[in-house]
Amino acid sequence: MSVPYAVFETDRGWVGLAATPDGLIRSVLPVSQRESAERNLIIPETAFNRLTRPPDEAVRLLSAYYRGEPVDLSAVVLDLTGCSPFDRRVYAVLIDVGRGTVITYGEAARRVGSPGAARAVGGAMSRNPLPPFIPCHRVVGGDGRMVGFSTEGGVALKRLLLQIEGVCFRGDRIIS
Numbered sequence: 001m002s003v004p005y006a007v008f009e010t011d012r013g014w015v016g017l018a019a020t021p022d023g024l025i026r027s028v029l030p031v032s033q034r035e036s037a038e039r040n041l042i043i044p045e046t047a048f049n050r051l052t053r054p055p056d057e058a059v060r061l062l063s064a065y066y067r068g069e070p071v072d073l074s075a076v077v078l079d080l081t082g083c084s085p086f087d088r089r090v091y092a093v094l095i096d097v098g099r100g101t102v103i104t105y106g107e108a109a110r111r112v113g114s115p116g117a118a119r120a121v122g123g124a125m126s127r128n129p130l131p132p133f134i135p136c137h138r139v140v141g142g143d144g145r146m147v148g149f150s151t152e153g154g155v156a157l158k159r160l161l162l163q164i165e166g167v168c169f170r171g172d173r174i175i176s
Helices: 034-040 056-066 085-095 105-112 118-126 154-164
Strands: 005-010 013-020 023-031
Touching: 005 023, 005 034, 005 056, 013 034, 013 056, 023 034, 023 056, 023 154, 085 105, 085 118, 105 118
Parallel strands: none
Antiparallel strands: 005 013, 013 023
């Protein structure tokens, strides 16, 4: 019997994807071990019985993304079942932030319609079920520094993802 998710190795490490008939429901950023990717692929109980094999196109696009190819991950259908209305608004804003560009937490809060809610935006990003399809790595501190990335690899992985997309740095700050 095959498992209803995909865990596979990319140029950047092991990743995982899970889907329902409504779209991708979970993804795992690159980690060093297959077992870590499987362990981090946490499926909501309400979706477990609805799991289906992730679309081949999502696997192909994600593999290409980690090879550094300029792919459009926003075309993949996402299932945000279980996400709060605020989190969904944050994720919609992040999906609109183009490859190779960044916004600040404050700007994301303004775009969501909640100026002053930069910390709440950070909380929504920490709950992001679908990185990099929901590109929380494109949100940086107000001074252009890499802050707040809670995954194996931390801020160094956030920087790597931005570099894959063509963002340049001087020291620990973004310059383009």
